[in-house]
Amino acid sequence: NRPYHLLAIETSCDETSVAVVRNGGEVLSNIVSSQIDTHRRFGGVVPEIASRKHVESITVILEEAVEAAGVTLEEIDAIAVTQGPGLVGALLVGVVAAKSLSLALDVPLIGTHHIAGHIYANRLVGEIEYPALALVVSGGHTELVLLEAEGSFRIIGQTRDDAVGEAYDKVARALSLPYPGGPHIDRLAQAAESAIELPRAWLEPDSFDFSFSGLKSAVLAEINRANMKGLGVEAGALARGFQESVIDVVTTKAMRAAAEFGARQLLLCGGVAANRGLRERLAALCAEAGLPLLVPPLALCTDNAAMIAAAADLKWRRGEFATLDLKAEPQLSL
Numbered sequence: 001n002r003p004y005h006l007l008a009i010e011t012s013c014d015e016t017s018v019a020v021v022r023n024g025g026e027v028l029s030n031i032v033s034s035q036i037d038t039h040r041r042f043g044g045v046v047p048e049i050a051s052r053k054h055v056e057s058i059t060v061i062l063e064e065a066v067e068a069a070g071v072t073l074e075e076i077d078a079i080a081v082t083q084g085p086g087l088v089g090a091l092l093v094g095v096v097a098a099k100s101l102s103l104a105l106d107v108p109l110i111g112t113h114h115i116a117g118h119i120y121a122n123r124l125v126g127e128i129e130y131p132a133l134a135l136v137v138s139g140g141h142t143e144l145v146l147l148e149a150e151g152s153f154r155i156i157g158q159t160r161d162d163a164v165g166e167a168y169d170k171v172a173r174a175l176s177l178p179y180p181g182g183p184h185i186d187r188l189a190q191a192a193e194s195a196i197e198l199p200r201a202w203l204e205p206d207s208f209d210f211s212f213s214g215l216k217s218a219v220l221a222e223i224n225r226a227n228m229k230g231l232g233v234e235a236g237a238l239a240r241g242f243q244e245s246v247i248d249v250v251t252t253k254a255m256r257a258a259a260e261f262g263a264r265q266l267l268l269c270g271g272v273a274a275n276r277g278l279r280e281r282l283a284a285l286c287a288e289a290g291l292p293l294l295v296p297p298l299a300l301c302t303d304n305a306a307m308i309a310a311a312a313d314l315k316w317r318r319g320e321f322a323t324l325d326l327k328a329e330p331q332l333s334l
């Protein structure tokens with residue numbers, strides 16, 4: 001069998017990324033151009049600037065990814081692209097580039113869901129066994145997704161307010177840490193000797209939903225209290241208290257869901273899966289429960305195009321292609 005190559009494009013938020021993946025699992029290149037430095041001074045992603053930056057970078061990143069992969073454009077067998085969800089202007093840049101390439105190279109086009117990408121990043125780590133339970137924790141999403149079979153997604157719980165990454169970023173901002181704050185809070189929390197006890201939002205006893213806005217408010221209240229008393233804010237102890245609350249809730253609910261739905265595997269994914277404390281706790285709980293855990297390496301946790309190729313590969317195998325009227329869908333559901 002001749003090897004096949006998927007070229008994938010991801011532009012849903014503030015990363016312009018292109019990857020070339022051989023035979024569905026071998027990542028030949030995965031170029032990620034982050035706009036973080038541009039957005040940092042605004043304390044978050046500015047949609048209008050994001051689209052403009054994607055336009056500036058997309059062709060350069062495309063060329064770079066093809067060259068780094070050591071393939072020619074003639075060897076590309078299909079173009080995959082993140083169709084949604086995400087920022088509409090940002091998604092459009094990737095979708096237009098993908099359609100142009102598909103047309104110019106006369107190869108099929110495959111539309112991919114961003115979260116399916118995060119989940120199937122785990123295909124690049126190991127074989128997925130169904131039913132599997134995915135804990136998706138990113139800047140825009142916090143979900144427990146049951147995969148009863150390949151390509152089937154059932155959301156059994158989700159956040160009712162902030163996404164985990166969003167809460168991390170807001171808390172970091174309140175502590176005057178740079179954007180995105182997740183890695184900074186993670187580092188502070190690891191180094192702290194003590195933790196300030198913060199609330200945990202368990203919600204209804206049988207619920208797999210999440211809520212992080214109360215926790216975020218509790219952190220802000222602690223900061224205000226310290227400021228009013230003219231005391232310094234104990235950033236480390238606060239970061240650790242915040243992180244412990246988050247990790248307690250997400251790992252407890254994930255383990256309970258895995259048991260209830262008979263999952264044979266737990267898949268961790270999304271930008272917050274880069275969190276060291278979360279990875280360690282989940283690894284320990286899974287080992288204790290005898291539940292196999294897959295976690296992508298750091299570079300495949302945050303937004304990247306290789307994960308989009310990994311998800312698109314399942315559609316490639318089934319011959320599930322899109323037509324040229326594929327649209328960017330900011331609210332696309334799984």
Ligand code: KG4
Pocket residue numbers: 013137138139140141164165166168169180181182183186270271272273274275276301302303
């Ligand atoms: O998946 P991602 O790259 O983009 C979205 O699709 O949202 O996730 C980005 C999020 C940001 O909120 C960032 O602060 C968070 O992931 N993040 C972390 C860590 N690294 C990135 N959160 C906690 N600990 C980390 N080490």
Ligand code: ZN
Pocket residue numbers: 114118138139270271302303
């Ligand atoms: Zn993402």
